[in-house]
Amino acid sequence: MVKKKSIFPLTKLSDVVSMKSGESITAERITSEGKFPCFGGNGLRGYTTTFTHDGSYTLIGRQGALCGNVTFVSGRFYASEHAIVVTPKKETDIKFMSYVLYDMNLNQYSESSAQPGLSVKKLLELEYPIPKNKEEQAAIAEALSNIDSLISALQKLIEKKKSIKQGALQELLTGKKRLPGFSVEWRQALFGDLFDFLPTNAFTRDQMTDNGTIQNVHYGDILTKYGACLDMAKTDVPYLLESVSVRKYSESSYVRAGDVIIADTAEDSTVGKCVELVNVHGKVLSGQHTMLCRPKVTFAPKFLGYYMNAGCFHNQMLPFITGIKVSSISKANISTLVLKYPTLVEEQQAIAQVFSDMDDEIAQLEKKLAKYQQIKQGMMQELLTGRIRLKEGETNA
Known part of the structure; x- marks a missing residue:
């Protein structure tokens, strides 16, 4: 896969990272609560009492329909055999590589079989245009991470608003809570x-x-x-x-x-x-x-x-x-x-208005989220091709 119109040199993944599958673990050892997160082929599986890695890494789902999904992980965690652990080489920023691997759409390289999967050997042979300067890589990663933080915060806010609405539905539509000014029996x-x-x-x-x-x-x-x-x-x-x-x-x-x-x-x-x-x-x-x-x-x-x-x-x-x-x-x-x-149509209208206002607020937040996600895609296209440079003294229109 070649990034179009990039000014960065094509680089084999094997030149900038190493890859290795995680360690096997039984389902019994994975719980809903625990000290260390456990990652598998589809992301977070649960928690364990032990860890395999400590530090910042990129994980790639190795098996399953969602193989090729990319997760940046920092701290102590357990990587199962269904996850590929990506370790940066000396002049490589690992968070930057997370965005590179995400952009490469690795699922397209899954091998057809009863269980879709990725070959580490074949992944390392893939090429991608990568800036040689680690500081520039880090600057790109920071810019994309900032927009990711905005997206994540907005997603959490939307989920919170939806949860508040569900609680209000349970109270107002059962009569457990009445709006001010209404007391007529339902x-x-x-x-x-x-x-x-x-x-x-x-x-x-x-x-x-x-x-x-x-x-x-x-x-x-x-x-x-x-x-x-x-x-x-x-x-x-x-x-x-x-x-x-x-x-x-x-x-x-x-x-x-x-x-x-x-x-x-x-x-x-x-x-x-x-x-x-x-x-x-x-x-x-x-x-x-x-x-x-x-x-x-x-x-x-x-x-x-x-x-x-x-x-x-x-x-x-x-x-x-x-x-x-x-x-x-x-x-x-x-x-x-x-x-x-409610017996009174006016109370029905007041209740409906509460939920209509909530829906309008959620819809506006979702539009804002879609805009941020679109901005991120544009930033990735510009920054990962080098059309916009973030390192001081290097700019391209």
Whole structure:
């Protein structure tokens, strides 16, 4: 693998580092808690009471589907036989080499077999443009490490915000905690008494396109892409091909704002995940493996989306989920589920607003994270090619 347009000389990895697999260890010796971290083919495996290395090294996953993953480790740790320990030679900065090895996408060199794996001998023969000056290597590593620190801090903040939201969902949507100004007792009713089930379609992915006149909400997107509420004005939802006949659907079959679409099939317990539709304009249908549910009573916008995805409602589905490889749930069983919800629409609206604000904050943080990750990729491209030099007195546009 050759780095394009680099001013640095091509260098064999064997000239700048040595590589050796770690030591074998039994699963019984690895625990969830311990003094020293233990690394294997896919990164951190757990902890042990002993260590194999002490210092700063780069680890490469040697075996498994994720072989080639790169981890920088500092301190005392145990490297298992499924990890390759990279040791720098005298004029090599090991943290810099972590970025080099990451950029080389080592997984592409895995050898086909029952268990994908990397050959140390073959890795050492690979070439990469590397600056000869260790100080310049260290400067590049420091610059990339700084952006990594920003990315890591932002990721932790996002996880914290999501955890706070989960706690709030548990409290506000069960009535354990009430928002200021509300004290009216909540109502309780069966799902079947509150919703009508409307016709859906069985159109496949192959029958959808990026443009058209009728949009189609697919169950796979509900499970993987959409949040609790699907804002049709802000989210790209695929269209049906113009050649697809939808004449059999009446106007009442098209989705309206406030409708809830449930994914009735999944490969795990996420079956039953749903979205509430917001800002619906034009014709939208509920797609394959979905239930289109229309409230018979008035609910505040977005309240149902948050409520029906929360544990207080979704956990009721678990005893009714059937199937082995593919899980599903029926309309009959959904109809028996219980909703306990605020009597006042104003309280529903206040609760929905809390979660909507949280989602907006998380979305902004995720956009910022994506921007930082993009900046890092640009920095790697510039610094690892030498188009931008960090060592004093050496600059290239």
